[in-house]
Amino acid sequence: MLExxxxxxxxxxxxxxxxxxSIALTINGESCQLxxxxxxxxxxALRDRLxxxxxxxxxxxxxxxxxxxxxxxxxxxxxxxxxxxxxxxxITTIEGIGDxxxxxLQKAFVEHDGFQCGYCTPGQIMSAIGLIQEGRTRSDDxxxxxxxxxxxxxxxxxNIVKAIKDALVQGVDAPEAMRxxxxxxxxxxxxxx
Amino acid sequence: xxxxxxxxVGQPVSRVDGPLKVTGHARYAAEFDIPDMLHAALVLSxxxxxxxxxxxxxxxRRAPGxxxxxxxxxxxxxxxxxxxxxxxxxxxSGDQLQVFQxxxxxxxxxxxxxxxxxxxxxxxxxxxxxxxxxxxxxxxxRFELDRGQRPSSGNEKAxxxxxxxxxxxxxxxxxxxxxxxxxxIQPREHHxxxxxxxxxxxxxxxxxxxxxxxxxxxxxxxxxxxxxxxHEDAIxxxxxxxxxxxxxxxxxxxxxxxxxxxxxxxxRPVRVELTRRELYTSVGFRPHTEQRVALGAERDGTLTxxxxxxxxxxxxxxxYAEVTLDPARNxxxxxxxRTRYRLVEMNTxxxxxxxGPGVATGLLAHETAMDELAVALGMDPIALRxxxxxxxxxxxxxxxxxxxxxxxxRIGAExxxxxxxxxxxxxxxxxxxxxxxxxxxxxxxxxxxxxxxxATLFSNGTALIRTAASDMGPGxxxxxxxxxxxxxxxxxxxVRFELGDxxxxxxxxxxGSITLASVGTAVEAACRALLDDLSHVIGADLSGPFAxxxxxxxxxxxxxAVRRGGGEMVPFEKLLRELKLDKIVGHGTSAPGQxxxxxxxxxxxxxxxxxxxxxxxxTVRVHRVIGxxxxxxxxxxxxxxxxxxxxxxxxxxxxxxxxxxxxxRFGRVMNSNLAEYLVPVCADIRELDAFFVESEDRIFNPLGxxxxxxxxxxxxxxxxxxxVYHATGRRIRDFPILPDKLL
Ligand code: FES
Ligand code: FES
Numbered sequence: 001m002l003e004x005x006x007x008x009x010x011x012x013x014x015x016x017x018x019x020x021x022s023i024a025l026t027i028n029g030e031s032c033q034l035x036x037x038x039x040x041x042x043x044x045a046l047r048d049r050l051x052x053x054x055x056x057x058x059x060x061x062x063x064x065x066x067x068x069x070x071x072x073x074x075x076x077x078x079x080x081x082x083x084x085x086x087x088x089x090x091i092t093t094i095e096g097i098g099d100x101x102x103x104x105l106q107k108a109f110v111e112h113d114g115f116q117c118g119y120c121t122p123g124q125i126m127s128a129i130g131l132i133q134e135g136r137t138r139s140d141d142x143x144x145x146x147x148x149x150x151x152x153x154x155x156x157x158x159n160i161v162k163a164i165k166d167a168l169v170q171g172v173d174a175p176e177a178m179r180x181x182x183x184x185x186x187x188x189x190x191x192x193x
Numbered sequence: 194x195x196x197x198x199x200x201x202v203g204q205p206v207s208r209v210d211g212p213l214k215v216t217g218h219a220r221y222a223a224e225f226d227i228p229d230m231l232h233a234a235l236v237l238s239x240x241x242x243x244x245x246x247x248x249x250x251x252x253x254r255r256a257p258g259x260x261x262x263x264x265x266x267x268x269x270x271x272x273x274x275x276x277x278x279x280x281x282x283x284x285x286s287g288d289q290l291q292v293f294q295x296x297x298x299x300x301x302x303x304x305x306x307x308x309x310x311x312x313x314x315x316x317x318x319x320x321x322x323x324x325x326x327x328x329x330x331x332x333x334x335r336f337e338l339d340r341g342q343r344p345s346s347g348n349e350k351a352x353x354x355x356x357x358x359x360x361x362x363x364x365x366x367x368x369x370x371x372x373x374x375x376x377x378i379q380p381r382e383h384h385x386x387x388x389x390x391x392x393x394x395x396x397x398x399x400x401x402x403x404x405x406x407x408x409x410x411x412x413x414x415x416x417x418x419x420x421x422x423x424h425e426d427a428i429x430x431x432x433x434x435x436x437x438x439x440x441x442x443x444x445x446x447x448x449x450x451x452x453x454x455x456x457x458x459x460x461r462p463v464r465v466e467l468t469r470r471e472l473y474t475s476v477g478f479r480p481h482t483e484q485r486v487a488l489g490a491e492r493d494g495t496l497t498x499x500x501x502x503x504x505x506x507x508x509x510x511x512x513y514a515e516v517t518l519d520p521a522r523n524x525x526x527x528x529x530x531r532t533r534y535r536l537v538e539m540n541t542x543x544x545x546x547x548x549g550p551g552v553a554t555g556l557l558a559h560e561t562a563m564d565e566l567a568v569a570l571g572m573d574p575i576a577l578r579x580x581x582x583x584x585x586x587x588x589x590x591x592x593x594x595x596x597x598x599x600x601x602x603r604i605g606a607e608x609x610x611x612x613x614x615x616x617x618x619x620x621x622x623x624x625x626x627x628x629x630x631x632x633x634x635x636x637x638x639x640x641x642x643x644x645x646x647x648a649t650l651f652s653n654g655t656a657l658i659r660t661a662a663s664d665m666g667p668g669x670x671x672x673x674x675x676x677x678x679x680x681x682x683x684x685x686x687x688v689r690f691e692l693g694d695x696x697x698x699x700x701x702x703x704x705g706s707i708t709l710a711s712v713g714t715a716v717e718a719a720c721r722a723l724l725d726d727l728s729h730v731i732g733a734d735l736s737g738p739f740a741x742x743x744x745x746x747x748x749x750x751x752x753x754a755v756r757r758g759g760g761e762m763v764p765f766e767k768l769l770r771e772l773k774l775d776k777i778v779g780h781g782t783s784a785p786g787q788x789x790x791x792x793x794x795x796x797x798x799x800x801x802x803x804x805x806x807x808x809x810x811x812t813v814r815v816h817r818v819i820g821x822x823x824x825x826x827x828x829x830x831x832x833x834x835x836x837x838x839x840x841x842x843x844x845x846x847x848x849x850x851x852x853x854x855x856x857x858r859f860g861r862v863m864n865s866n867l868a869e870y871l872v873p874v875c876a877d878i879r880e881l882d883a884f885f886v887e888s889e890d891r892i893f894n895p896l897g898x899x900x901x902x903x904x905x906x907x908x909x910x911x912x913x914x915x916x917v918y919h920a921t922g923r924r925i926r927d928f929p930i931l932p933d934k935l936l
Binding site for chain 1: 318667872
């Protein structure tokens with residue numbers, strides 16, 4: 001189970017009983033129960049309630065991609081979905097892709113310097129995982145086009161594209177690996193219910 | 194015994210903080226997990242000029258979860274003490290915006306209240322319930338050249354003079370056989386780093402801790418100490434990671450005070466995280482600037498007159514001015530140069546430095562004008578620049594400490610394939626598109642400031658280096674680790690580098706591309722001090738292997754000490770263990786010396802761009818940008834390359850996309866978000882490359898480095914504009930170059 005600060009949960013509940021909702025999610029393969037304000041975005045729930053701050057807030061308006069996570073395997077900007085809308089869903093964040101060591105994409109981003117400040121990076125990597133899984137990485141242009149929802153103000157785009165291609169060339173069978181991972185997460189979620 | 198180490202300086206080392214960043218474990222300001230933390234939401238003014246007539250905060254106070262609504266009516270009075278010396282990052286004249294200290298409104302978007310609540314949702318909702326009535330005054334929301342005023346003495350002294358004159362530029366211009374004279378506009382641009390500005394403030398009795406997004410922890414502490422009238426020792430600022438800033442986090446903005454004030458009032462830790470919209474008025478921006486450039490030349494291309502005049506916007510409470518006209522004075526050799534600088538006061542928040550401040554703006558106009566002159570002369574743009582090559586800094590009348598710009602032109606042109614350019618506009622095509630090649634010079638002055646560092650060597654053979662520097666993305670963590678590893682003769686993995694905390698030895702601002710030259714030399718000095726100390730101790734240890742030897746007799750490599758001229762390496766672990774020492778510490782300080790008065794130091798580059806323009810739609814695509822740079826010694830080619838191409842991406846925005854859409858009726862930025870304020874996305878970027886010419890500037894500093902970040906954005910936007918002219922035959926002087934301007 002993910003560690004949840006019970007004190008804070010109770011406090012929040014007391015603070016807005018009229019808006020509180022109870023939800024169950026699977027996050028990075030672990031099921032968790034959470035009391036949230038119905039107005040809380042999935043992004044804020046991850047960052048401020050579960051302290052999974054790897055998912056970044058860049059705009060809160062669905063415009064920058066920094067908050068990208070996978071919801072049931074699909075790329076989603078977590079600032080545009082309320083936590084309560086994700087009842088029963090399986091969420092994968094940057095903290096959940098490494099399996100003890102760096103995911104091949106994470107390695108490739110380091111190797112190709114696919115970032116500078118690093119703030120857009122988790123979103124870029126989650127998007128890239130989504131793309132690879134969707135098979136939309138057949139050409140540089142396709143990668144560029146489909147990564148264009150993830151802004152990088154430091155301007156690391158050319159290196160990001162190199163990193164994604166490299167991870168593909170390295171024979172990372174990311175599509176298959178991801179499908180398996182998502183499947184495992186689904187099964188866990190079902191068990192949890 | 195370890196294999197001999199190769200020096201890591203000069204190697205394309207991957208970022209040492211890379212794994213933290215790609216796993217999401219690097220912690221940025223808003224992400225510190227502070228127990229009992231409350232959330233804040235701002236209420237911003239909705240008129241550009243006037244006073245607050247009344248505030249109705251009843252409903253907000255009664256809203257669930259709300260702890261406080263703070264306005265000028267109930268906020269504690271803050272002393273806002275004046276600093277004896279203004280930090281360089283602040284405006285050099287006027288007074289900073291004071292929060293909640295009075296009813297005066299200076300601009301639309303000024304904070305007028307803050308709501309503190311248990312959760313962000315509650316704070317945001319309650320903030321929407323605050324009603325503010327205003328008495329409006331007539332506002333200056335139009336940029337009117339005839340209201341331009343001379344910079345005040347503070348700015349004159351800081352190198353932003355109202356007028357400069359060398360020779361007689363107007364007479365020379367009138368007499369010149371070939372001339373160009375035009376006006377160029379660069380709009381208001383916003384930094385828009387992806388990490389929003391955020392501050393968590395936490396009081397423990399009278400001690401304040403700030404987790405803040407800042408490029409300068411030491412000054413942040415000093416500013417807040419002055420605002421609150423407390424001692425600097427009662428404040429700690431922590432900022433280990435900065436999610437991009439580009440100048441927006443140089444100075445301490447009002448929201449930092451809001452966080453500290455709110456935390457004081459509610460007696461709980463408070464976080465203020467600005468929303469994307471708020472960033473357009475809560476921190477600064479690159480000011481709207483209009484420039485006239487007039488160039489006169491002989492028929493052989495020799496420049497005889499340079500006249501450059503700039504008008505730029507400022508707020509009505511502060512005078513932030515830039516060095517916009519420096520490029521006119523020192524980029525090329527010319528006997529007659531005149532500049533004129535005027536500031537247009539408006540009801541806006543204050544502008545501030547944005548990557549390549551002033552210089553990028555001045556070069557945009559100057560390098561476009563140079564291209565126009567080349568066209569008027571029928572001369573190759575590179576040949577024109579070589580003809581007027583500045584062998585010294587003619588404005589300061591000093592020699593350059595190093596300058597390899599000729600080599601930049603040569604290598605850049607070669608790598609780009611400039612020789613394949615048909616100079617005739619609209620003469621080149623590919624895939625049904627008009628092809629244009631353009632180039633420009635890049636230059637950014639190299640500065641250094643006093644800095645300090647502490648180096649500790651532990652008995653397990655590892656080292657820790659600390660200094661209150663910052664890393665907003667260029668790779669400070671990595672380059673400093675490299676410098677320290679080489680200085681100590683340790684492998685990279687054995688060195689840990691920490692920054693971003695006022696508890697660490699002081700460091701200068703992380704801006705103006707000065708970090709490596711300033712802090713890098715301090716790190717090296719600290720390591721040297723440590724080794725000097727160690728050599729004393731081991732030399733005095735009569736039973737040890739180096740008895741009687743001094744620092745001059747020793748070398749440090751492969752993780753230990755070796756007698757100069759040969760002998761066995763004794764690892765640090767062994768040395769310290771036998772001396773029964775847990776650790777040994779060295780402190781180092783570095784500062785610029787006499788050379789800063791006898792030489793002018795500058796980083797240079799030559800930038801080449803190829804664009805493809807759709808003849809029917811006027812859309813411009815940047816096909817490739819190639820730059821050749823003289824940045825002195827390159828400590829890390831990988832991260833330096835990233836800085837250069839990152840600057841190119843920023844400049845593609847400057848050339849083709851970015852502008853704040855300003856509503857003159859309300860004095861407001863209309864496109865205050867990332868969907869309508871356009872920045873380059875992945876699909877906008879194709880080939881970018883940067884090459885570094887052989888260079889080393891040991892006059893400027895012992896490391897031989899110059900600086901990269903600002904340089905990377907300089908010269909690129911004019912190179913793109915010049916390429917668009919070459920592709921289309923249309924000269925666009927009003928940036929950004931949007932499709933409708935080409936139709
Ligand atoms: S924070 Fe969600 S898209 Fe920007
Ligand atoms: S690495 Fe800084 S925004 Fe992408």
